[in-house]
Amino acid sequence: MSASTNGKRPAPADFPPPVDSPKEFVKRGLDGEDERIDVGVAIVGGGTAGLACANRLLQLLADDEALLERLGEVPVAVLEKAKTCGGHNLSGAVMRPAALQSLFPDMSREEWRSEGFAFGEVTKEAVYMLPTSKTKLRIPPPPPFKNHGNEVVSVSALARFQQRVAEEAGAYILTETAATQLIVEDGRVAGVRSGDKGRGKEGEPLGNFEPGTDIKAQATVLAEGCWGHLTGAAIREFDLAAGREPQVWELGVKEVWKVPKPLDRLIHTIGPWPLKLSSKYGQIGGTWIYPMKDEKTGEDLVSIGFVIDLEYADATTSAHDLLQQFKLHPLVKGILAGGERVAWGAKALPGGGYWSVPKLSMPGAVLVGDSAGLVDTVALKGVHHSILSGKLAAEAIYRGLKNGESSFASYEQAIEESQTGRELYEVRNTRQPFQRGFIQGGPLVNLAIATKGKLPPGRLRWHRNDAKPMFIGKTKDRYPKPDGKYTFDKLSSVFITGNATRDDAPNHIRVQKHVPREIAETWRWMCPAGVYEIPEDAPESGPVDVIVNYTNCVQCGAITAKGGRLTTPEGGDGPLYQIT
Numbered sequence: 001m002s003a004s005t006n007g008k009r010p011a012p013a014d015f016p017p018p019v020d021s022p023k024e025f026v027k028r029g030l031d032g033e034d035e036r037i038d039v040g041v042a043i044v045g046g047g048t049a050g051l052a053c054a055n056r057l058l059q060l061l062a063d064d065e066a067l068l069e070r071l072g073e074v075p076v077a078v079l080e081k082a083k084t085c086g087g088h089n090l091s092g093a094v095m096r097p098a099a100l101q102s103l104f105p106d107m108s109r110e111e112w113r114s115e116g117f118a119f120g121e122v123t124k125e126a127v128y129m130l131p132t133s134k135t136k137l138r139i140p141p142p143p144p145f146k147n148h149g150n151e152v153v154s155v156s157a158l159a160r161f162q163q164r165v166a167e168e169a170g171a172y173i174l175t176e177t178a179a180t181q182l183i184v185e186d187g188r189v190a191g192v193r194s195g196d197k198g199r200g201k202e203g204e205p206l207g208n209f210e211p212g213t214d215i216k217a218q219a220t221v222l223a224e225g226c227w228g229h230l231t232g233a234a235i236r237e238f239d240l241a242a243g244r245e246p247q248v249w250e251l252g253v254k255e256v257w258k259v260p261k262p263l264d265r266l267i268h269t270i271g272p273w274p275l276k277l278s279s280k281y282g283q284i285g286g287t288w289i290y291p292m293k294d295e296k297t298g299e300d301l302v303s304i305g306f307v308i309d310l311e312y313a314d315a316t317t318s319a320h321d322l323l324q325q326f327k328l329h330p331l332v333k334g335i336l337a338g339g340e341r342v343a344w345g346a347k348a349l350p351g352g353g354y355w356s357v358p359k360l361s362m363p364g365a366v367l368v369g370d371s372a373g374l375v376d377t378v379a380l381k382g383v384h385h386s387i388l389s390g391k392l393a394a395e396a397i398y399r400g401l402k403n404g405e406s407s408f409a410s411y412e413q414a415i416e417e418s419q420t421g422r423e424l425y426e427v428r429n430t431r432q433p434f435q436r437g438f439i440q441g442g443p444l445v446n447l448a449i450a451t452k453g454k455l456p457p458g459r460l461r462w463h464r465n466d467a468k469p470m471f472i473g474k475t476k477d478r479y480p481k482p483d484g485k486y487t488f489d490k491l492s493s494v495f496i497t498g499n500a501t502r503d504d505a506p507n508h509i510r511v512q513k514h515v516p517r518e519i520a521e522t523w524r525w526m527c528p529a530g531v532y533e534i535p536e537d538a539p540e541s542g543p544v545d546v547i548v549n550y551t552n553c554v555q556c557g558a559i560t561a562k563g564g565r566l567t568t569p570e571g572g573d574g575p576l577y578q579i580t
């Protein structure tokens with residue numbers, strides 16, 4: 001579509017990114033034997049899901065010499081684009097413990113804590129409504145918010161731990177390696193191609209240029225997190241989303257604070273403040289504050305974050321600035337005052353739940369974790385689903401390979417019958433009513449929670465986030481001015497992530513660069529890393545040019561939901577999260 005909209009409110013979907021997925025992201029056929037690397041199982045993504053798959057596969061292979069030998073010199077390879085596993089992982093995170101306990105049955109929760117990825121069991125909790133910027137109303141925790149007995153963790157630290165266990169068991173972990181193409185041969189996934197390194201701004205090879213390599217695999221696991229690059233290509237190639245609801249997304253911005261006194265409870269707030277109540281704004285979101293005790297240093301920390309559905313219509317909605325605003329509420333000030341911010345980060349998550357989960361297997365490959373959309377956003381829970389799905393995928397792949405098969409379809413059934421299948425089914429219709437707004441949708445949401453999914457009946461529909469017409473509203477007028485001590489701007493926040501993207505790296509963000517101001521403002525405010533800029537002399541209305549400062553990108557993935565596309569950057573680029 002042209003950048004003019006003839007007076008209609010523009011939607012991001014009217015300005016699709018310049019991407020030709022089948023051509024760019026799918027490679028037809030493998031390179032010859034001398035030019036490629038052959039592995040047994042290739043896992044794309046070293047987050048909790050991909051690493052749980054590696055951990056479980058290696059446990060099974062430890063007792064199966066014959067299959068281990070058949071898988072060759074590299075039985076299990078994990079490709080991770082961050083500098084180290086954990087570098088690109090971020091979550092709240094309060095975790096239901098059972099999946100991790102079943103993955104590592106010999107480890108106690110005390111040992112999780114002394115390993116430095118777990119920070120204590122939830123023993124007390126509180127849920128508040130926030131009518132205004134000064135007031136709060138404590139309410140009994142609705143069932144999805146009950147967290148008693150769960151564990152507060154850092155997924156970044158958990159992934160580093162899982163990486164170590166996988167390496168000790170014989171996995172080949174290729175960090176700083178992005179998988180950029182899915183290799184399809186004879187109608188099945190035959191592996192992936194790793195990205196080139198050392199290209200300049202225009203894609204030209206620099207002095208340190210290293211070309212990518214085909215990695216042939218007997219089984220491929222797509223564990224890329226929130227609807228990744230190859231996952232999208234696979235879904236299109238094998239029509240995995242046929243008959244499903246579209247995926248929808250949420251974006252969370254998180255900070256970790258060192259605090260002077262321990263927080264004795266886990267806190268959630270469910271608005272409406274600081275969001276606008278009117279359905280015109282389409283804003284639905286909430287916050288968390290989780291206590292963390294670092295057993296190694298003895299420090300008292302808290303994880304605090306703001307998460308918002310990317311369904312909103314006011315282009316000036318900014319999860320980062322809403323978090324800064326939230327920190328000014330007396331409830332929060334009482335917890336953080338006198339403390340120090342030690343980490344910041346941002347990440348999107350899939351929010352469609354049960355009806356949006358695509359078909360989970362295709363010839364030669366499976367989808368796990370957030371790549372598969374296995375998140376319950378009513379309870380804000382995905383860590384245990386990612387671990388369980390990685391484990392179940394490993395078991396299905398192990399069975400398949402043992403029988404010489406390239407179909408791992410038994411994994412789909414295993415998910416459906418698992419705790420993950422049951423939990424997602426129970427909340428299958430719980431979030432959709434919020435697409436009508438907080439007030440109109442609220443009663444139906446409560447009904448779905450109270451009846452454990454029995455009502456409303458049937459299958460409630462989602463509409464795509466990028467189909468929402470945008471307008472330039474007033475949400476921005478209430479954002480605080482950053483003081484650099486308690487409230488922060490986006491760029492100083494990106495700085496503390498350890499973001500290491502080269503200034504002369506090629507652009508990995510695909511967006512149209514001449515779009516109506518409403519769309520440009522949407523990207524500018526939404527991006528937690530301040531990537532999109534509108535020139536100061538741009539016209540107040542009508543089409544404007546967008547400047548894309550892609551080296552600031554923290555790869556949160558939100559742009560993919562609102563009209564653009566995050567593609568894989570060069571391996572090693574992006575943040576280096578430690579405790580998010």
Ligand SMILES: Cc1cc2nc3c(=O)[nH]c(=O)nc-3n(C[C@H](O)[C@H](O)[C@H](O)COP(=O)(O)OP(=O)(O)OC[C@H]3O[C@@H](n4cnc5c(N)ncnc54)[C@H](O)[C@@H]3O)c2cc1C
Pocket residue numbers: 044045046047048049050079080081082086087088089090091092093094095096155177178179180223224225226228229230251252253254305307347348349368369370371374375380381382383384386568
């Ligand atoms: C703000 C926020 C708060 C949350 N809070 C909670 C909570 O409190 N409790 C809870 O249970 N869940 C929570 N979740 C959900 C939970 O964090 C996720 O469901 C879970 O972490 C997903 O794990 P994953 O391994 O599937 O994906 P990820 O953790 O995203 O891992 C994917 C990995 O793949 C890598 N990768 C991607 N593409 C490629 C490629 N092409 N090549 C190489 N590497 C690639 C990435 O760098 C990344 O390391 C939250 C999520 C968010 C965003």
Ligand code: SF4
Pocket residue numbers: 509526527528529530531552553554555556557558559560566
């Ligand atoms: S540019 Fe990067 S950080 Fe900004 S919204 Fe897009 S993916 Fe997220």
